[in-house]
Amino acid sequence: MKICITSQxxxxxxxxxxxxxxxxxxxxxxxESGEYRFEPNEFAAGVGGVGVQTSQYMxxxxxxxxxxxxxxxxxxxxLNAAGIEVYPNAEGTVxxxxxGFLAGKFEKTSGATGPARHA
Amino acid sequence: MTISVASGKGGTGKTTxxxxxxxxLEQQVQLLDCDVEEPNSHLFLQLDPESRSSEDFSxxxxxxxxxxxxxxxxxxxxxxxxxxxxLKDKVLVFDNLCHGCGGCKIVCPExxxxxxxxxxxxxxxxxxxxxxxxxxxLNSGEVLAPPLIRGVxxxxxxxxxxxxxxxxxxDSPPGTTCPMVTAVKDSDFSxxxTxxxxxxxxxxxxxxxxxxxxxxxxxxxxxxxxxGRSDVEEFCCKKEIPVLMRIPYSRKIAExxxxxxSIVAADPDFRRRFQEMYSRIESIVAEEGRKS
Numbered sequence: 001m002k003i004c005i006t007s008q009x010x011x012x013x014x015x016x017x018x019x020x021x022x023x024x025x026x027x028x029x030x031x032e033s034g035e036y037r038f039e040p041n042e043f044a045a046g047v048g049g050v051g052v053q054t055s056q057y058m059x060x061x062x063x064x065x066x067x068x069x070x071x072x073x074x075x076x077x078x079l080n081a082a083g084i085e086v087y088p089n090a091e092g093t094v095x096x097x098x099x100g101f102l103a104g105k106f107e108k109t110s111g112a113t114g115p116a117r118h119a
Numbered sequence: 120m121t122i123s124v125a126s127g128k129g130g131t132g133k134t135t136x137x138x139x140x141x142x143x144l145e146q147q148v149q150l151l152d153c154d155v156e157e158p159n160s161h162l163f164l165q166l167d168p169e170s171r172s173s174e175d176f177s178x179x180x181x182x183x184x185x186x187x188x189x190x191x192x193x194x195x196x197x198x199x200x201x202x203x204x205x206l207k208d209k210v211l212v213f214d215n216l217c218h219g220c221g222g223c224k225i226v227c228p229e230x231x232x233x234x235x236x237x238x239x240x241x242x243x244x245x246x247x248x249x250x251x252x253x254x255x256x257l258n259s260g261e262v263l264a265p266p267l268i269r270g271v272x273x274x275x276x277x278x279x280x281x282x283x284x285x286x287x288x289x290d291s292p293p294g295t296t297c298p299m300v301t302a303v304k305d306s307d308f309s310x311x312x313t314x315x316x317x318x319x320x321x322x323x324x325x326x327x328x329x330x331x332x333x334x335x336x337x338x339x340x341x342x343x344x345x346x347g348r349s350d351v352e353e354f355c356c357k358k359e360i361p362v363l364m365r366i367p368y369s370r371k372i373a374e375x376x377x378x379x380x381s382i383v384a385a386d387p388d389f390r391r392r393f394q395e396m397y398s399r400i401e402s403i404v405a406e407e408g409r410k411s
Contacts, residue, residue, distance in 0.1 A: 049201015049216040056195060056204045074213050078204045081211055116215075 001031045001064040003101065005094050010038045012095040018069025021051035027094050028061065031102070036094075051075030051116070058084055065108075067097050073112040088113045121277045121287040122400060123306040125330075127322025129293035131312045132342035132366065137290040138163045139382040140310075141250045143393035149276055149285055152254035153302035154292040155240060155267045161254060163381045164247045173243040176255065176270050177236035178219030178263065183210050187231035194223035194232065219266055240267045242274070264298040272302075286397070295325045303330070307404045309337045310363065315347025320354060327358060336407045338400065343368040361403070363396045 006023035008015045017023035022044045028037045043053045051071070055078035058066060065085040079086055087106040090097045100106060124137040134152075138160050141150040152160040161171075181194070181203065192205035202216040203223055214237050224232040240257040253274050255267040277287040291302035303309050309330050313323040323339070330337045339355050344365035355362050366372070366382070375385035383389045 046201065047199060049198070049213065052201035052204045052211075052213055052216065056206070059204075059206050074201070074216065077213075078206070078211055081204075081209075082206045 002062060003029050003031065003065045003067060003098075004058055004061070004063045005029060005090065005097050006041075006066075006068040007038065007094045010040075012036050012098075013093050016067070016069060016090045016092060016094060016097050018091070020066070020068040020071045020075050021054045023054075023068065028063070029098050036098075049074065052078050055079045055082065055084075058082065065101075067101055067106065070114040071109070071112055072114055072116045074116055076109075076112040120284065120308070120401065120404060121275065121289060121306045122308045122310060122397075123289040123291050123303040124310045124312060125291035125299055125303050125326060126293055126312045127295055127324070127326035128313065128319050131293075131314050131319060132340070133293070133312050134160050134163065134290055135342070135366070135372075135376065135382050136310060136312050136340050136364075137288050139389055140393045140397065141288050142381055142383050143390040144249075144286055144397060145394070147249060147251070147285060149251045149253065149287045150290065151271050151275060151287060152252065152290045153268045153271050153298075154290055155255035155257045155264050155271065156292060156298070158243075158254040158256055158290075160290050161243070161245060161252060162379045163376075164245075164250060164252060165379070166245050166247060166252070171243055171245040173241045173256075175238040176240045176242045176267055177238045178217070178266050179221060179234035180214045180217045180219060180237045181212055181223050181232045182235045183212060184231045184233065185209060187229045189229055189231075191228065193226045193228065197222050197226045218263060239263055242267075242270055244274075264292065265301040268292075268298060268301045272305075295322075295329045299326075300329060300333070303335065304333060306335065308400050309335050310340055310400075311337055311360075312340045312342055313351055314342050315344065315349070315351050317348070317350075319347075320351050323351060324354065327360065336403055338363040338403070340364045340366065340396075342366045361399070363399060364392060 005027040006017040007025040007027040008017045023041050043050050051074045055075045059082035067087045067090045085108045088109050124133045126133050141148045152158040195203040195205040200216050202213045204211040239261045244253045255271040275287050292298040311326050313319045338361045346368045372385045
């Protein structure tokens, strides 16, 4: 399964970005191959509906789960409709978040964890 | 003729000037309160609450016919506001993000998008002798002021192009962003209300820049003009912007304001001063008309 961790930087020692839609980078981690891939979030500076656009991108990338800090209602609705699991409250480095996820330390959320930030 | 009353900074006296001007003119005027996030002109007109009538104002948002939709994604890639999410086999619509532009319906190759109204506020009308008031009142939590402002302005009865006809006075929202631009656009003249403070001058400079970009003739009213600094006057002088009126810092005007009474009720001499200001604006607009 491919998972996406929102990241403040471009390597696995970077901290998890607590924002979902406007995170600085995406880290895609493949649980089978153990491979990390980073790319900048091109939606980060969008005018609005960024959570929705980022979520749609997650679906296009065939991500199965998202590890992030907080997720808003529009993003959650989109991720949920796409069948993507959302694991909030991730913190520390990207690598430690991945290890924590693999060790089953995260709990998935069944709803948004915060309000919409920007219409 | 349409005159908009704007300012960069909030709380400088736009409504005081707009209502004062509306109540001072001899002829019937139309007052459009376009500060739809916080309309307040109606508070200073001693309206009979019963005389107010209001109707819902809606924007059109997309509805997807799932039988026709192929989830091609053209609609969602067109939408700048993330109001449409294309997933594998369907498209989600987020009404609260939609700006109602209708573009998705145009780009859909399958004809799968129809539009449904979503109320975002109210259009309210009322009248007192001499003044027909119309204002927009955006619902709490809504952010789309510009469509409602356009809705208010569509009710304008102004004759196009210059002096003559019923004077239409627009009370603009503060600031210099989309709502302000939407409110002042296509006016024949803009009055910028400011005050002699660093903040007042800073925001006046921004507002002057916006109006210059719109090629709008303008003048300045300085409120609480007898206190503060002199750099607003210096700025107007340098930019050759006429100072149309100086309103003193007066406890009496403030007391009347606090009771919901206009500046002309506080001091009837303002009636004459507003009439003179209007004549001056008429001649500036006529002069601009001859130039263009």
